[in-house]
Amino acid sequence: MKFLNKNLLVLFVALLATNAFAQASYEDAVNKYNAADELAKNDKYDEAISTYMEAAEIGEQLGTPQGTDIKSRSEQQIPKVQLNKAGSLFNVFRTSKEIPDLDIAITAFEKSVEIGKKYEDARVTQAAQGYVPQLYYQKATMLFKREMFEDADKALNSAIQANSNYAQPYYTKGLVAKKLSDDINDALRWFDQAIAVADKTNKGQISRQAKNAAHDELLFRGSKLIEAKNYSEAIDLLKLATEYDAESADVYYRIAEAYNAQSKYDLAISNAKTALTHEKGGKTDKAKIYFEMGLAYQLKGNKAEACKAYTDASYGSFKAPAEHSMEFELKCSSTN
Numbered sequence: 001m002k003f004l005n006k007n008l009l010v011l012f013v014a015l016l017a018t019n020a021f022a023q024a025s026y027e028d029a030v031n032k033y034n035a036a037d038e039l040a041k042n043d044k045y046d047e048a049i050s051t052y053m054e055a056a057e058i059g060e061q062l063g064t065p066q067g068t069d070i071k072s073r074s075e076q077q078i079p080k081v082q083l084n085k086a087g088s089l090f091n092v093f094r095t096s097k098e099i100p101d102l103d104i105a106i107t108a109f110e111k112s113v114e115i116g117k118k119y120e121d122a123r124v125t126q127a128a129q130g131y132v133p134q135l136y137y138q139k140a141t142m143l144f145k146r147e148m149f150e151d152a153d154k155a156l157n158s159a160i161q162a163n164s165n166y167a168q169p170y171y172t173k174g175l176v177a178k179k180l181s182d183d184i185n186d187a188l189r190w191f192d193q194a195i196a197v198a199d200k201t202n203k204g205q206i207s208r209q210a211k212n213a214a215h216d217e218l219l220f221r222g223s224k225l226i227e228a229k230n231y232s233e234a235i236d237l238l239k240l241a242t243e244y245d246a247e248s249a250d251v252y253y254r255i256a257e258a259y260n261a262q263s264k265y266d267l268a269i270s271n272a273k274t275a276l277t278h279e280k281g282g283k284t285d286k287a288k289i290y291f292e293m294g295l296a297y298q299l300k301g302n303k304a305e306a307c308k309a310y311t312d313a314s315y316g317s318f319k320a321p322a323e324h325s326m327e328f329e330l331k332c333s334s335t336n
Helices: 006-023 026-041 045-062 065-096 099-118 122-145 149-162 167-180 184-200 204-227 231-241 249-261 265-278 283-300 303-313 316-330
Strands: none
Touching: 026 045, 026 065, 045 065, 065 099, 065 122, 099 122, 122 149, 122 167, 149 167, 167 184, 167 204, 184 204, 204 231, 204 249, 231 249, 249 265, 249 283, 265 283, 283 303, 283 316, 303 316
């Protein structure tokens, strides 16, 4: 018995396949197309895509206007089916709320972008490109809530890579940086980028969130430094906070407090006055500022202004210390 050479056998099989397509008719292509349609309607997305590709290949082999038409029609359906598949997988995640299911959906949308570009379907490409960064951001927020900060940071990087004009991930990277680094500048760098991108893309809410986050962190750290008697560094951070909120009464109050501790009473009084112009609360809210101002005037030796400031400070928790200073230290006339 004789056997065909292995290489000849492979060539023979290839020729048979070519002849099979050459012998296929327009009717075969239409049948494939219709079968693919039916598969797509029944959510059998991968099988539908494969069958559309077969129909397109037959149409190309035919080399006729009808073949070209069925090839074009088939290829037009492939990106749409892939996007439908991605949407279906996203719905699976919406039900399960599990990150592995979200990863599968993200991969499907990324594939939709690839296929959309390949078949020049701008609508599918644009739609899929819109989903990818949002899903990476959703993954990041889930990881952040689970305190998986490094993994969250990677997901945020992917979101930014997919859309560099997406402001929200920059803001969240600032929050992640606060968790991963003791250096405030690491967080501020991302908050600054969030503000820049948000302003460029008219995302005012995100810009405000980033500014508030930067302000709050600087105010918190500045206050802690005052408690630690590190006044110069505290003032530097608090002044930086005013770049994010130039009307922060709390920041100017803390600056006044730090300057009082450094015996820089004129600067303390100036910042206390600025704090008062921005304080929108009532007398109780302003009491702490007036108390700091009264202290500056007292230490400076200006009894009249000190008594006046302490009078305005006599509310809430500052009432007792203010009245003590007026009665026993300054002997203000209003207390006699």
